[in-house]
Amino acid sequence: MEKWTFIHYVRAMQNQASRTAEHVALFRALESSRRRNRLFVDSYAMKFLPAGYRWLVRLARLPPVGHYIEGRIDKHWPAGPRASAVVRTRLIDDLLTEALNQGAHQVVLLGAGYDSRAYRIPGMANVKVFEVDHPATQATKQRLICAHVRPDRRTHVRFVPVDLVRDDLDAALQQAGFVPMERTVVIWEGVTNYLTAQAVDTTLRYLSATTGRGSRIIFTYVDRAALDGSGTYSGVEEWHAVVREADEPWTFGFHPSELPEYLAERRLELTVDLSAHDAATRYLNPLGRDEPAAFFYRIAQAEVL
Numbered sequence: 001m002e003k004w005t006f007i008h009y010v011r012a013m014q015n016q017a018s019r020t021a022e023h024v025a026l027f028r029a030l031e032s033s034r035r036r037n038r039l040f041v042d043s044y045a046m047k048f049l050p051a052g053y054r055w056l057v058r059l060a061r062l063p064p065v066g067h068y069i070e071g072r073i074d075k076h077w078p079a080g081p082r083a084s085a086v087v088r089t090r091l092i093d094d095l096l097t098e099a100l101n102q103g104a105h106q107v108v109l110l111g112a113g114y115d116s117r118a119y120r121i122p123g124m125a126n127v128k129v130f131e132v133d134h135p136a137t138q139a140t141k142q143r144l145i146c147a148h149v150r151p152d153r154r155t156h157v158r159f160v161p162v163d164l165v166r167d168d169l170d171a172a173l174q175q176a177g178f179v180p181m182e183r184t185v186v187i188w189e190g191v192t193n194y195l196t197a198q199a200v201d202t203t204l205r206y207l208s209a210t211t212g213r214g215s216r217i218i219f220t221y222v223d224r225a226a227l228d229g230s231g232t233y234s235g236v237e238e239w240h241a242v243v244r245e246a247d248e249p250w251t252f253g254f255h256p257s258e259l260p261e262y263l264a265e266r267r268l269e270l271t272v273d274l275s276a277h278d279a280a281t282r283y284l285n286p287l288g289r290d291e292p293a294a295f296f297y298r299i300a301q302a303e304v305l
Helices: 003-013 019-033 051-060 063-076 081-101 135-148 169-175 197-210 236-245 256-264 276-283
Strands: 106-110 128-133 157-161 184-188 216-222 268-275 297-304
Touching: 019 051, 019 063, 019 081, 019 236, 051 063, 063 081, 081 184, 081 216, 081 276, 081 297, 128 135, 128 169, 135 157, 157 169, 169 197, 197 216, 197 297, 216 268, 256 268, 256 297, 268 276, 276 297
Parallel strands: 106 128, 106 184, 128 157, 184 216
Antiparallel strands: 216 297, 268 297
16 A cells, blocks of 8 residues: 555644544534434544533533524534534444444444544444554544543454554554455545545555455545536635645545546445535434535445445
8 A cells, every 4th residue: 555645644633633623523512412303422522622612512502502602603614514514424323334234344444533433333342443543643532532431342442553654554454453355344534635636546446455345435525626616616615714724625526426437446336425415404404404514525435346
C-alpha cells in the first residue's frame, strides 16, 4: 500500500483531535440529548468533547434550549452540517446492523476518530472490531474509552495505531488479528473528502483485494460539483470555510453519476448512494422534523464482488 498517499488525512489528525471530528461528536451528543424524536442514543459522544461543549450539551437537555441551540447552528451554517451528521450517523448505524445480521465476521473503523459504534451497536460484541487511527489521536480515544467503558465491554475491540506515512496498514491489521478474505464491514466515515484521488483509489483497491466476497465498504463523500463550482448547491462555501479554518479543507469528491463505474473497476458494486438530504427525508420527516441537510454530502455503500 502506498503510504504517502494518506498524508492529507494524517496531517489533519496527527497531533491533536480533529476539529471537524469534535463538531460531529457535538452534533451526535446534541441529538442524543433530545427527549423525543431522536434518531439514536450515543452516550459516549459527550465524553469526547471539551468542557465548553459538554456544558452546551447539558443545557440542551432542556427542550426549549436544545431547540434553540440547534436552530442557531442551522442558521449559522445553512447547508446543514448538523442534520447531515446525525442522519449519516443513523444511516451508517442501520447499514452496519444489516451487515452484522447477514453474517459479517469483522468490522474495520478506518479513521475511527470519535466513532463509538463498537460499544453501542447491538451485535458488535460478537465480532472482532479494529479501530484504525493515527497513534496520537488513538491514544486520546483509548484513554477516554478506558475511563468510560467497562473492561468486559471492550474485549472485542483491537486498537490499531498506524502512522500511514511510515507504517504498513496491512501488516498492522494482520498483527492485530485481522483475517484477510473474511466477510468484513469497513466504515470509512468523514474521510474521503480530505484525501487525494490517489489515496482514495489505493484504499479502495486494497480493501476490495483483502476482504471477502460480500464484504461491505460504507463511506461518505462530497459531490465533486460542490468543489469545482459546477454545481448550484447553496451553503457550500460557508461549510467549507469552517473546515478550511480548522486546517482541514476538502480536497476530493466524486461525481455521483460516475461512482458506479468507478467502483466496478475496483471489483466493487455500489448498493447505496444517498445524499444527506435524502437521508433526512427518510429519517427526520416521519418524525415531523424539518431540518436542513446537504444535497452535496453523500453516504454510500459498496459490496465486494
